[in-house]
Amino acid sequence: KAGVTQTPRYLIKTRGQQVTLSCSPISGHRSVSWYQQTPGQGLQFLFEYFSETQRNKGNFPGRFSGRQFSNSRSEMNVSTLELGDSALYLCASSTELAVYNEQFFGPGTRLTVL
Amino acid sequence: GESVGLHLPTLSVQEGDNSIINCAYSNSASDYFIWYKQESGKGPQFIIDIRSNMDKRQGQRVTVLLNKTVKHLSLQIAATQPGDSAVYFCAENSLYSGAGSYQLTFGKGTKLSVIP
Numbered sequence: 001k002a003g004v005t006q007t008p009r010y011l012i013k014t015r016g017q018q019v020t021l022s023c024s025p026i027s028g029h030r031s032v033s034w035y036q037q038t039p040g041q042g043l044q045f046l047f048e049y050f051s052e053t054q055r056n057k058g059n060f061p062g063r064f065s066g067r068q069f070s071n072s073r074s075e076m077n078v079s080t081l082e083l084g085d086s087a088l089y090l091c092a093s094s095t096e097l098a099v100y101n102e103q104f105f106g107p108g109t110r111l112t113v114l
Numbered sequence: 115g116e117s118v119g120l121h122l123p124t125l126s127v128q129e130g131d132n133s134i135i136n137c138a139y140s141n142s143a144s145d146y147f148i149w150y151k152q153e154s155g156k157g158p159q160f161i162i163d164i165r166s167n168m169d170k171r172q173g174q175r176v177t178v179l180l181n182k183t184v185k186h187l188s189l190q191i192a193a194t195q196p197g198d199s200a201v202y203f204c205a206e207n208s209l210y211s212g213a214g215s216y217q218l219t220f221g222k223g224t225k226l227s228v229i230p
Contacts, residue, residue, distance in 0.1 A: 004157070033218075043158070043203060043220035058217050090157050099207055099216045100146050100165075105157030 002026065004093050004106035012112045018079040021109045025072050025093030031055075032074040033098050034066060037088040037108070049074055050097055078111075086113045126227045133191040135224045137204035140185060144208035149178060149189045152223070153200045161189070161202075191226075199228045 005024045013019050025032050033056075034046040045058035049068035066076040072093075078085055088110050092103035127133045139147070145166040150158035164171045164178045164187075171178050177190040187204050201223040207216055 042222045043205075045217040045219070048217075056217055092157070098218065102160045102163065105150075105159065107155070107157050 004091060004104050006089075006091055006106040006109050008109060009107065010110045010112075012114065013081050014114050015081055015083060017081050018077060019081060019111060021076045021078075021089055021091075021111075023074045023076070023091035023093075023106060025074070025091075026104055029093035029095050029104070030072055031094045031097055031101070032068055032072065033092045033094075033103060034074070034076050035090045035092065036060075037090055038086075043090070046076070048098055055097060056099075081113045083113050086111060123222070124225045124227070126229060127194050128229050129194060129196060131194055133189075133194045133198070133226060135189045135191075135202050135204075135226065137187040137189075137221050138185060139187060139204075139206045141206060141208045141219075142182075142185065144206035146207040147178070147180060147187050148205045148207075148218070149176075149187075150203045150205065150220075151198075151200045152203065158203060194226075194228050196228045196230055199226055201225050 007022045023032055031050045033048040035043050037043045046060055047054055047066055048056040052068045063079045068074045088108040090105050090108045092105045094101040094103045148163040149161040151161050152158045162173045162176050162178050164180050169180055175192045179188045191198055203220045203223045205218045205220045207218050
């Protein structure tokens with residue numbers, strides 16, 4: 001069974017731009033969660049989508065948004081990029097809500113904001 | 115907000131020895147805990163989990179211990195191998211009133227280096 005895939009793997013943007021990241025979960029998994037990983041803050045939860053609905057949300061500003069499609073694929077969008085948004089963005093999928101279920105992580109998208 | 119922390123940021127062990135990675139958590143409402151391993155250039159990989167109604171859980175070469183009295187979590191790796199070299203994260207799942215939802219909170223991580 002194919003693992004979680006994320007595209008693109010690397011991105012370079014400038015301040016003020018917006019970016020869209022994509023995540024394809026493991027086949028059959030209905031939940032997709034997004035995380036931001038930085039050296040200073042570590043891994044931080046952004047949000048979780050399940051059956052096309054946002055079920056859980058972390059403490060990030062509204063510039064960070066996401067959506068999930070009927071095939072469970074998910075996209076994450078960051079608008080008006082700031083230097084501090086430079087990070088590794090990880091998505092993870094699970095069969096059910098991630099609250100009590102094993103999550104499988106993708107390799108991440110490395111975003112650099114100049 | 116409350117967060118999950120780690121006692122040791124780095125740990126070096128001899129190949130074949132046992133490793134113990136510790137984690138302190140502060141949210142007494144947390145009822146699910148997970149250990150992840152992250153190798154360089156890869157996403158985190160699930161190792162083992164434990165619910166708050168348990169004190170100990172064993173997997174293949176790994177054991178997780180939960181002490182709710184002192185809010186402490188540990189990961190024990192038996193017969194540590196070079197392939198175990200990675201960053202290990204603990205995470206807790208709890209309800210955060212500010213966000214109004216359950217979320218996983220990760221510790222900063224402990225880097226385990228295995229000396230051949």
